[in-house]
Amino acid sequence: MSDDDLRVVLVDDHPIYRQGLAALLGSLGGVTVVGTAADGAEAIEVARAEQPDVIVMDVQMPGVDGIEATRRITGESPHIGVVVLTMSEDDETVFQAMRAGARGYLLKGAGQEEILRAMRSVAAGEAVFGQALARRVADFFAGTAGTAIAAVSPFPQLTSREQEILDLLAAGRSNPQIAQALFLSPKTVRNNVSNIFAKLHVADRAEAIIRARDAGLGR
Numbered sequence: 001m002s003d004d005d006l007r008v009v010l011v012d013d014h015p016i017y018r019q020g021l022a023a024l025l026g027s028l029g030g031v032t033v034v035g036t037a038a039d040g041a042e043a044i045e046v047a048r049a050e051q052p053d054v055i056v057m058d059v060q061m062p063g064v065d066g067i068e069a070t071r072r073i074t075g076e077s078p079h080i081g082v083v084v085l086t087m088s089e090d091d092e093t094v095f096q097a098m099r100a101g102a103r104g105y106l107l108k109g110a111g112q113e114e115i116l117r118a119m120r121s122v123a124a125g126e127a128v129f130g131q132a133l134a135r136r137v138a139d140f141f142a143g144t145a146g147t148a149i150a151a152v153s154p155f156p157q158l159t160s161r162e163q164e165i166l167d168l169l170a171a172g173r174s175n176p177q178i179a180q181a182l183f184l185s186p187k188t189v190r191n192n193v194s195n196i197f198a199k200l201h202v203a204d205r206a207e208a209i210i211r212a213r214d215a216g217l218g219r
Contacts, residue, residue: 005032006123009050011043011066012036012058012085017108021056024112031116040064047073047080053123056115057102059086059093067093067100074101081122085115090188094129103127154215157199165192170209170218 008031012018015038022033034050037043041064047055055073059066070082083104084097094105104122106115106129121128155163161182168178179189193205202208212218 005030006054006119007032007034007050007052008119009033009035009037009043009046009052009055011038011040011046011055011061011069013038013061014058025056025115028112028116031119040066040069043069044072047077051077052080054081054083054119056083056085056119059084059088059097067096070097070102071100081119081125083115083118083122083128085110105129154217155200155212158196162192162196162199165189166196166208166212167217169193169196169205170212172209172218 008025010018010022010025010033012021018036018038022036025031026033034052035046037046039061043055043057043066044064055070057066057070061069064072066084066086070084073080074082078101081104082100082102083106084102085106085108086093087108097105103125104118104127106118110118118128155166158166164182165178168181173181175186175189175193178184179186182189184192193208197204197208200208200211202211209218
């Protein structure tokens with residue numbers, strides 16, 4: 001370990017994933033894994049003891065989850081950068097992590113170079129988000145515009161994300177095309193489409209498209 005190495009703590013409740021990522025990052029030049037933790041409570045203690053440059057944090061863990069651990073760690077030691085690395089890509093989890101103080105957010109499956117870039121950026125005080133999340137983060141910071149659009153929407157019961165998806169449905173897009181256009185997973189699109197059907201009280205895709213086009217969507 002040199003004085004210039006990035007000092008990193010890894011937090012994940014799956015031991016095989018945690019150990020594998022520790023071995024992977026430890027093999028990279030300029031990175032030293034100074035500790036690991038299996039849950040949020042342990043992460044808080046390791047952070048206090050080690051004062052790392054960066055913590056790579058899972059979200060869904062037993063006991064103290066990654067969001068609460070991030071909040072406590074950044075509250076006590078604001079110089080520690082937290083990169084959330086998780087399977088969850090829903091908007092609420094992303095924004096909860098941001099509000100808790102995370103400066104990076106990546107989905108599991110990110111390559112080692114992307115993780116390394118994120119850690120270095122966060123250690124330098126920057127914020128970084130994976131490509132799949134960048135548009136939604138930008139939309140979040142443009143929230144006042146989204147609120148105004150929602151206020152005049154013909155379907156105010158839908159969230160802004162559901163309105164986007166309904167508009168693309170009305171334009172004849174398939175679920176895979178919608179997923180690609182909005183940088184979402186196919187599963188997330190399917191879940192949102194099901195929510196749209198329920199909220200609009202329609203039986204199927206065809207009926208939802210008719211309702212949406214009658215309201216002027218899909219043009």
